[in-house]
Amino acid sequence: MPVSRSPLPSPARCAALLIAALTLGCDAPDFERLGALTTDDLPPSPTNAWADDPQAAVLGRALFFDSRMSADGEVACASCHDPEHAFADPEAFSLGAFGRRGGRHAPTLLNVAFNDFQLWDGRADSLWAQPLKAIEAELEGDFTRTELAHFVAAEYSAAYAAVFGPLPDLSHLPSRAKPGDAAWAGMADADRDAVNRIAANVGKAIEAYERKLLCVDTAFDRFMLDGEDLGEQAMDGARDFLARGPGCADCHAGPNLSDQRFHNLGLDHEGTPDRGRADGVEALLNDPFNGVGAYSDDPTAGARRLAEVALGRPEDLGAFKTPGLRGVAQRDRFGHLGHETRLTAWIDDVYDRPGGRGRGGRRGGGDFVGQLSADFPDGNGNPRAIAAFLRTLDCPPLPDELLTPPDPSELPGASR
Numbered sequence: 001m002p003v004s005r006s007p008l009p010s011p012a013r014c015a016a017l018l019i020a021a022l023t024l025g026c027d028a029p030d031f032e033r034l035g036a037l038t039t040d041d042l043p044p045s046p047t048n049a050w051a052d053d054p055q056a057a058v059l060g061r062a063l064f065f066d067s068r069m070s071a072d073g074e075v076a077c078a079s080c081h082d083p084e085h086a087f088a089d090p091e092a093f094s095l096g097a098f099g100r101r102g103g104r105h106a107p108t109l110l111n112v113a114f115n116d117f118q119l120w121d122g123r124a125d126s127l128w129a130q131p132l133k134a135i136e137a138e139l140e141g142d143f144t145r146t147e148l149a150h151f152v153a154a155e156y157s158a159a160y161a162a163v164f165g166p167l168p169d170l171s172h173l174p175s176r177a178k179p180g181d182a183a184w185a186g187m188a189d190a191d192r193d194a195v196n197r198i199a200a201n202v203g204k205a206i207e208a209y210e211r212k213l214l215c216v217d218t219a220f221d222r223f224m225l226d227g228e229d230l231g232e233q234a235m236d237g238a239r240d241f242l243a244r245g246p247g248c249a250d251c252h253a254g255p256n257l258s259d260q261r262f263h264n265l266g267l268d269h270e271g272t273p274d275r276g277r278a279d280g281v282e283a284l285l286n287d288p289f290n291g292v293g294a295y296s297d298d299p300t301a302g303a304r305r306l307a308e309v310a311l312g313r314p315e316d317l318g319a320f321k322t323p324g325l326r327g328v329a330q331r332d333r334f335g336h337l338g339h340e341t342r343l344t345a346w347i348d349d350v351y352d353r354p355g356g357r358g359r360g361g362r363r364g365g366g367d368f369v370g371q372l373s374a375d376f377p378d379g380n381g382n383p384r385a386i387a388a389f390l391r392t393l394d395c396p397p398l399p400d401e402l403l404t405p406p407d408p409s410e411l412p413g414a415s416r
Ligand code: HEC
Pocket: 064, 075, 076, 077, 078, 079, 080, 081, 094, 095, 096, 097, 102, 104, 105, 106, 107, 108, 109, 112, 115, 117, 118, 119, 120, 121, 127, 130, 131, 132, 134, 135, 139, 140, 141, 206
């Protein structure tokens, strides 16, 4: 029998809803606006033919933890996306190679496979297009594209060949070259293409690993699927969270609690304005690694995702992606600035200021937020109750083997 996605009526739930309806006279929370999530709901990633290849995932896991894939040999993906901290950075802004610090917070990687767009400004339309950006960014890995190819050839050639086929001869290529510099411009077209393909495949292997970092089977899912009790305070919070007109679930909607869109909540970086999605759109459309580009394994599917992306939309200015909220209470910091460390403080400061003049941002009160707060009948509800509801979305621990790099003997193509 297929598992029903509708919440089963449990006596406790009915009682809680009834009491809520009688005492507060408002509608029962519409949990169907959120919904349960199981591993079966993992969306396909058609532009990556290796997305669900187990061998690629082992290679990707090795690369994720490998700090040699950076200019100073110190910075791995896991340095900023720490498995001990929900695959996010406990610091507001991360330290990249040579101790350089960026200007946006490194978010969690749990459930990133459910995002249509990656990064706060959505400048990657797939999980495989994203890694190269971190590897090459001067404030992150500061590696170059040919350096990455040489590194794969030196350290992972057997594993790479077992997954993607043999590497080309790279011995004649410059040691450090990337788009924008003279060394890259001086390379033959075919060589640039070969190096780009290796970079894309590094991303595809890493995506295969990241697709395993899931947050499903939470207390909330057991409530939705089996009618397990959430407790009174969490039910109160759910009612506030799901309040209409507008409310949290207008943006934090669906089973991963994100509308996959970009909004300006009026959180500004002190001094240096961040154009957010407006710049993200431009970068995405010009990215040779996007879903319609030469390295996509399904440009038709890639085009579908890009169909609604357009330059010059005023609402994209200063807008950032609505983050999913599964596991949110297990994160150390919130928002693209990572300036807030308490969940209740975030809810209170960012959303619950009459007229939207939040003090949570360096400057609160984007236009939309102003309207939003004013329309909440009674502030934004009770932040503590909302936080209690969000804690029902705490992630269960991941299998241990996803938290550490594989042993070299486990790599694809390893001689055993
Ligand atoms: C120096 C710190 C640092 C390193 C190293 C780093 N990241 Fe990140 N990561 C960040 C920051 C900061 C952001 C947010 C940047 C932005 O949105 O512009 C981010 C965002 C992301 C996102 C987007 C998540 C989302 O919900 O949008 C993914 C996926 C990701 N990183 C994966 C990786 C992988 C894979 C690697 C290794 C190849 C890596 N990162 C290396 C700091 C880092």
